[in-house]
Amino acid sequence: MEEIKDYIYEAYYSEMGESFGKKVRERIHWILQNVKGNDILDVGCSQGITSILLGREGKNVIGIDTSSSAIEDANKYLLKEEEETQNCVNFIKGNFFLEEFNKTFDCVILGEVLEHISDIDTFFAKASSLTKNDGQIIVTTPFGINDFIDHKRTFYLSEFLRLQEENPVVINEVKFLGKWIGVVFSKDQNLGQKVNINNDLLIRLEEAVQKIEREYVSQINMLQTKLETVQNEQSSESHLKYLEEKAEKVKIQKELYDAYTENENIINKYRKLDRDYEILLTRYNNLKNSKFGRLATKYWNFRKKKRR
Template sequence: MDTAVPATVTLVEPASPIPADRISELYRGEIFTEETARVARDRIHWMCAQCDGQRVLDVGCSQGIASILLARDGFDVTAIDTHPDSVAFARREFAAEAPLVQRRLTLIEIDLASLPEQPGYDTIVLGEVIEHQVRPDRLLRAAKARLNPGGRLIVTTPFALHPHPDHKVSLFPRDLVEFARGIDLAVTKLQVDGDYMRCVMVAPAEAGPQPDAAEVLRLTEAATLDSQQRLFSRLDERSEQLKKKTDAVRITQRKLAEATASLEAKVHEHAVEVKALRVTHQRAIDALRAQHVQALDKERQNVREAVAKAASSKELGQAKAAHERRVRDCTRSSRLPAPRRAPASLPSPTSGRVCVTTTIGSSSAWPRPRRPCWRRSPPRPTGSARCWFVA
């Protein structure tokens, strides 16, 4: 059954500096340790088991796990919270439930003081809520004003000191009893389990017996002793863990020192090897440079000798060419035909002289020109020539 929201209420989504509670994720074991998740599940199951009647108001529902469990058990649940991230998460969780369960769930982003101040709920649940209030008694009084006669007010809160950035007060069992008396409620159940107190208050006060001071004191002392024992056990565990980690750190430091010394020795060895390699390398470079210089000098000498030899060969070739020209000229001259005697019948123009006639113009008597140049070359003489010799 849905609860109407007054028209004067304005729903806003302020940016809260306090991170949203993650109780649904813790309930499923998705965060923190398995032991922490188990303790949270036990506390939520205890709250759900204390609910009575039909209509339940879950104040500070956070991610909505308790409201979902109650709706699955058949209760009509109105879940309210002021943290926008928590409300958004709860809305997604509610939408994932079966349609029948969804019809039993009503989610409102609002605080308790903004709800109609009139009875209407058989059970009001305040799971880890009052420690966030500067005046927890005012929140309990506002919850009682909306509780039906004979209804139940279920409260869970951290026992004593529980450091948290948004925790305003540290509470003891005596505080819960005094809060109940101040608003005319009877405390029917009061216990401390681990780090949390569990309390059931019933209206009116005559509905059940109130615990006396001695009982409250015994409960507080027992809870304090149990808390101290658990704290010392945790200290012992943490001390043992710290000792193991300290030993591991020392072993690691020793291994690190040994590894550092080994690395330094290797670095020194490598430095010596590098120095020796540099000396060897320099010597090899010097030897190669000397060999190269010698090879260059030898090559220069060979080049000079080759140049001189080439010059001699050129002179020899020139001399040989000149000799061949002379031989060719002599050979050409030796091919001229021998002179013939003049016939006896040839008259001599002058007495005492001999006239010799020879034939010139033979192809072998004159060298052929290397190229045709008829204009510059003289015409070949043909016919006969007469030479006169004195007798």
């Protein structure tokens, strides 16, 4: 099966568009702002941009991803960094479900990876087991419907509340990032007060949903305007074509009329000549049959005989 390649590094630097780059940076920077501790595990690190940014700040980071091409890109980009950053970051190609780690981490990052997993319970439980006590699990994932070919599930707030209930973690923060959601879990052996739906969280959830709905409505209105414009252009073109065809028909009809009129004039001339001929013929016959005509005829016959 052909690998679906990720371009998160290029997107971060706006090489895939400024608007898209801004959204990518917003999510990555939110992750960086919430990382605490020095030992970090970046699961599903892709091209390694988050790991590299943490390495620049002296964090010890392991980035893991199942994609060979992603790890190749990550190592390629890491070589462009200062030696101090390179010493802080290590990328490995591996399957998180199967990979063995000989240490626990202050922070485990699941940056836009859960939507690619079917068994998130086992996946999240392993992330929790690799997190130190009082450590963190930071998650970002698409919020709501996102029908990308490799996305296996849709996430809403309730899914993260369920993970909190079924694991030794509590939610510290929920951040709505446009069509993405960010959640910070803390590993808490004492399992203090767990976050539930409260008025503030409900308001922020509704605001996030309203923002997404507003974007969809704006997109629908924009597409409707474009559609009407295209339809108007097509209508104008059709009307112009109709006028051109009508003008062509009028031209042909005029040519036919002119030809008919010309033929009619010729016919009328022949008819007039025919009438004139009939009149002359009648006069001739009348004259020929008259007394004077008969005498004239005899005279001219006599002259012909005499000439012979």
